[in-house]
Amino acid sequence: MRIDVLMYDGVAEVDALAVYAVFAHAKRRGLDVDARLVTADGVTTVKGCYGTTFGELELWSPETARVLAVSGGWIEEEIERGVIPQQLADAKRVGGAGLILAGIDSGSILLGAAGLIGGRPATTHRPGYDLLKPWAEVIDARIVDDGDLVTCGSGWFAGVDLACWLLERELGAAAEVVAMEQWIGRDRQGTVWRR
Numbered sequence: 001m002r003i004d005v006l007m008y009d010g011v012a013e014v015d016a017l018a019v020y021a022v023f024a025h026a027k028r029r030g031l032d033v034d035a036r037l038v039t040a041d042g043v044t045t046v047k048g049c050y051g052t053t054f055g056e057l058e059l060w061s062p063e064t065a066r067v068l069a070v071s072g073g074w075i076e077e078e079i080e081r082g083v084i085p086q087q088l089a090d091a092k093r094v095g096g097a098g099l100i101l102a103g104i105d106s107g108s109i110l111l112g113a114a115g116l117i118g119g120r121p122a123t124t125h126r127p128g129y130d131l132l133k134p135w136a137e138v139i140d141a142r143i144v145d146d147g148d149l150v151t152c153g154s155g156w157f158a159g160v161d162l163a164c165w166l167l168e169r170e171l172g173a174a175a176e177v178v179a180m181e182q183w184i185g186r187d188r189q190g191t192v193w194r195r
Contacts, residue, residue, distance in 0.1 A: 003035045004065040007057050010074030013048040014156045015104045019069050022163035040087035049073045062095035072106030079113040088114035103151035104159040112136055121146050123153040142190025161188045
């Protein structure tokens with residue numbers, strides 16, 4: 001299972017790296033996952049919202065990825081520019097029904113701006129509920145699972161919970177996920193809402 005974690009200028013470092021770290025650790029534990037830090041336009045270096053520079057990034061591959069994880073960050077500027085929302089819409093067109101969109105924190109709002117939620121159930125960080133409402137049925141839950149759209153809410157570690165949920169759901173790896181949570185030193189929090 002390939003997971004592309006989208007990186008862009010202004011991405012929230014902890015959103016992206018927490019998800020990436022869970023999937024990378026799952027691979028170390030023998031699960032069939034391949035997590036990559038990617039960009040949509042082939043840029044190999046971006047700067048996170050707190051100034052961290054990320055280099056040696058790869059071009060995304062929506063045609064082969066199973067999951068495209070979209071992290072939050074300085075998203076209002078990106079929505080106004082419209083570039084990332086258009087790139088996300090293009091990725092989903094290429095990936096089709098087989099591509100799971102995972103919105104992490106305010107990354108869900110980017111998916112909404114891309115026209116990829118279309119009134120479906122979703123969540124984001126609580127202060128962003130009003131920003132998400134034009135595009136989604138906002139659900140107050142830690143994780144909202146609506147098939148090929150999985151979103152997570154507030155907190156720097158919500159992405160950890162989302163990654164663990166996807167490993168469990170997609171790979172049936174419940175026992176491995178429990179062991180990973182013990183290794184990480186964190187139990188998942190909140191509820192998973194499913195249709």
